[in-house]
Amino acid sequence: MCPCVKIRKRGGRQVIDKIFINRIPDPLPIGSYKSNDVIFLLKNLNGLLLETDLYTREKNVQSGGHYSEMLPIEYEPTKEYLDLFHQTLQESASKVAQGVGIVAESILKRNGPKMVLVSLARAGTPIGVLIKRYLLEVHGLDLPHYSISIIRGRGIDENAILYILQNHLDSKIQFIDGWTGKGAITSVLSQACTEFKVKYGYELDDDLAVLADPGYCVKTFGTREDYLIPSACLNSTVSGLVSRTVFRTDLIGENEFHGARFYQELLKEEVSNLFVDTISAEFKTLGLRHSSGDDANDDQVDDEVEVTWQGLKALKRIQETFGITDINFIKPGIGETTRVLLRRLPERILVDRINNPNLKHILLLANDKGVPVEEYPDLTYSCCGLVKQL
Incomplete structure (x- = not known):
């Protein structure tokens, strides 16, 4: 444990003494976003870690290795695929902006204006940027936004949390991600917050705000429809040119953040800023509607939301039908299915229609990867990707 902060209670309120024995150092710049949009709390691993081909990586993971110790080779999209991304972005910009507005209003109502936005790299990063921009444009709130690592089986980057607490003593932390699948990261975050309180005596709110919650496993969301969020189509080129996050003790020091590669060589193909700029341009209409008191989203913000985990329950039937030994081999929802096709070895894709x-x-x-697609009756999600069991 890094003894960077001392947390105690004063008058029933958590306070943090400025006692920094091994203060977490400021991060070095990484990624292609503007610093006023987001600051990545990640160590640059360029030159320290090479990507592993999909088959070798999958074999290592299924034989006991951890996915966070290796990076997959980034998928190079075809022109047809990139054209589809741009088309989808234009067609869905208003819908995504509306979802961002709903989420942003929800977290502002829950937390008040004194908060720090903390997105989970990397799918959560562009959504965090959009929420930050919405709150600035519609409410005049210029909130700090950091993007940090969380890894299934490894937990959250505690040094990143400690760094945020060092610099924002009185602000509430709001976690943000892109979407939910079966709720694995939701559970990891909840467990990580429990462990953080045991270690440091500081209670984090494990509420996870997402743009889409088709798994019905969070309370703060823009929609529960399993629809295509354009940022789910691509990898690093739509997420600030950073890789997925890595944690290896031979690469990450005691006071360092989890790591990632920065794909500077892909700058010409980067669409991260195009994505957030296109969605943000829609906020003017939403903002006018909100300020006029005619916001159709207000009722949704006020409703008591039920978390049923119905997505996870539905996956049990798929697991039995296809004889899948580990439920983590089932990746439900459009976002997770896309990830399977981009960086895993998929056996088949199930679709609702x-x-x-x-x-x-x-x-x-x-079609590009030769993966069979089949319709599956009564699918809770729009689709599911099944990882090949080696």
Whole structure:
């Protein structure tokens, strides 16, 4: 444990003494976003870690290795696939902006204006940027936004949390991600917050705000529809040119953040800022509607939201049908299915219906990689990706 902060209670309120024995140092710049949009609390691993081909990586993971110790080779999209991304971005910009507005209003109502936005790298990063921009444009709130690592089986980057507490003593932390699948990261975050309180005596709110919650496993969301969020289509090029996060003790020191690669060589292909700029341009209409008191989203913000985990329950039937030994081999929802096709070895893709307009990029990727696609009756999500069991 890094003894960077001393946390105690004063008058029933948690306070942090400025006693920094081994203060977490400021992060070095990484990523292609503007610093006023987000600061990545990540160590740059360029030159320290090479990508592993998909088959070798999958074999290592399924034989006991951990996915966070290796990086997959980034998928290079075809022109047809990139054209589909741009088309989807234009068609869905207003819908995504509306979802961002709902989430942003929800977290502002829950927390008040004194908060820090903490997105989970990397799928959460562009959504965190959008929420930050919305709150600035509509409410005039310029909130700090950091993006940090959380890893299934490894937990959250505690040094990143300690760094945020060092610099924002009186602010509430709000965690943000892109979407939910079966709720694995939701559970990891909850467990990590419990462990953080045991270690440091500081209670974090494990509420996770997402743009889409098709798994019904969080209370703060823009929609529960399993629809195509354009940022789910691509890897680093839409997430600030950072890789997925890595944690290895031979690469990460005691006072350092979890790591990631920075793909500077892909700057010409970067669409991260195009994505957030296109969605942000829609906030003017939403902002006018909100300020006029005619915001159709107000009722949704006020409702008591039920968390049923119905997505996870539905996966049990799929697991039994296909004889899948580990439920983590089932990746439900459009976002997670896309990830399977981009960086895992998929066995097949299940879809609710072949002509679902949200699945055009899924069908393109599956065809490109020779992965069979089949309709599955009564699917809770739009689609599910099944990882090949080696």
